[in-house]
Amino acid sequence: MAQNKKNILITGGLGQIGYHVYLRLRRKYKICILDNKSSAKVDPPEDVFFIEGDIQDYKILESLPNIKYIIHCAAQISPEKSVQNPIYDAEVNIIGTLNLLEYARKNHVTKFIHISSAATYGDPQFLPITENHPKEPLSPYGLSKLTAENYALLYSELFDLDTTVLLPFNVYSLLQKENDPYAGVIYKFIKRIKEGNPPVIEGDGLQTRDFIHVEDVVVAIELALTQSKAKGIVLNIGSGETVTINELAQHLISISGKKLQPIHTDSRKGDIRESCASIELAQKILGFNPLVKLKEGLQELYEKIEL
Numbered sequence: 001m002a003q004n005k006k007n008i009l010i011t012g013g014l015g016q017i018g019y020h021v022y023l024r025l026r027r028k029y030k031i032c033i034l035d036n037k038s039s040a041k042v043d044p045p046e047d048v049f050f051i052e053g054d055i056q057d058y059k060i061l062e063s064l065p066n067i068k069y070i071i072h073c074a075a076q077i078s079p080e081k082s083v084q085n086p087i088y089d090a091e092v093n094i095i096g097t098l099n100l101l102e103y104a105r106k107n108h109v110t111k112f113i114h115i116s117s118a119a120t121y122g123d124p125q126f127l128p129i130t131e132n133h134p135k136e137p138l139s140p141y142g143l144s145k146l147t148a149e150n151y152a153l154l155y156s157e158l159f160d161l162d163t164t165v166l167l168p169f170n171v172y173s174l175l176q177k178e179n180d181p182y183a184g185v186i187y188k189f190i191k192r193i194k195e196g197n198p199p200v201i202e203g204d205g206l207q208t209r210d211f212i213h214v215e216d217v218v219v220a221i222e223l224a225l226t227q228s229k230a231k232g233i234v235l236n237i238g239s240g241e242t243v244t245i246n247e248l249a250q251h252l253i254s255i256s257g258k259k260l261q262p263i264h265t266d267s268r269k270g271d272i273r274e275s276c277a278s279i280e281l282a283q284k285i286l287g288f289n290p291l292v293k294l295k296e297g298l299q300e301l302y303e304k305i306e307l
């Protein structure tokens with residue numbers, strides 16, 4: 001049975017999303033992970049073919065076994081770092097992705113899933129954000145992710161490579177940390193509340209986000225892996241529901257059972273005000289239906305997160 005399993009490469013497989021993809025797919029596929037450990041959240045699992053290396057290095061890809069599928073999660077993911085060092089950001093996110101697409105083209109990879117980001121949209125001009133919303137990224141990170149996703153789509157057109165671009169919104173899980181650019185706010189609130197301090201909200205707290213549990217994201221990735229209708233397209237992956245940061249703080253306070261009143265500070269510059277994914281297309285193409293309700297996900301995090 002084990003011999004029949006196909007090889008799947010997860011880049012960034014030691015990171016938040018990549019590791020959960022590994023957990024979901026390990027029974028069905030032989031997993032290879034390529035990760036340079038720059039923002040790894042876990043150690044390499046024992047049952048994978050692990051290569052410690054950088055996606056910028058094409059040569060390293062030549063040491064891979066016969067890969068059938070690629071799920072490309074490795075990236076420089078911090079908008080802040082991308083402003084400090086846009087060249088590094090572009091080298092990892094654009095050249096690194098291009099290396100993998102080239103590898104996929106030359107080695108007849110059956111399916112390439114590129115994990116992009118909602119940061120490619122920039123400030124929402126309408127809500128919920130559909131896949132044809134204008135793309136005007138606000139950071140070098142958003143721009144490098146957009147360029148990489150355009151390459152993935154172009155490879156589908158030019159070389160008939162079966163690529164699908166998935167755009168997660170704000171992903172949360174037990175592996176996230178305080179500095180996580182997408183859902184670090186959840187960790188920060190939990191930490192403050194567990195320590196008996198009120199959560200600190202930047203601005204008036206009326207800003208909205210679409211938080212999606214990592215388990216739902218990996219279900220979407222697995223669906224995209226086998227769905228031929230997803231070839232050459234971009235799909236939003238969100239919960240389709242929004243929450244204000246005030247509501248998020250209140251949910252966590254009530255989970256804790258403590259009597260705390262959030263504190264407000266100045267708002268953060270450059271933050272988008274509102275965000276909400278339209279997931280209609282992912283529902284139609286993939287049959288995607290997020291299952292984890294935010295309150296349940298927060299309860300799990302509050303109980304299990306280790307500070």
Ligand SMILES: NC(=O)c1ccc[n+]([C@@H]2O[C@H](COP(=O)([O-])OP(=O)(O)OC[C@H]3O[C@@H](n4cnc5c(N)ncnc54)[C@H](O)[C@@H]3O)[C@@H](O)[C@H]2O)c1
Nearest residue numbers: 012014015016017036037038039040054055074075171182
């Ligand atoms: N976390 C979110 O909410 C979110 C939202 C939208 C999009 N994304 C995208 O999802 C993907 C995964 O994000 P994540 O939250 O798991 O991030 P993460 O930082 O937890 O994981 C990224 C992994 O990639 C590895 N890596 C980074 N640069 C590398 C390189 N040059 N070569 C090889 N490995 C490298 C890191 O060591 C890490 O293990 C990224 O492409 C990110 O842009 C994430």
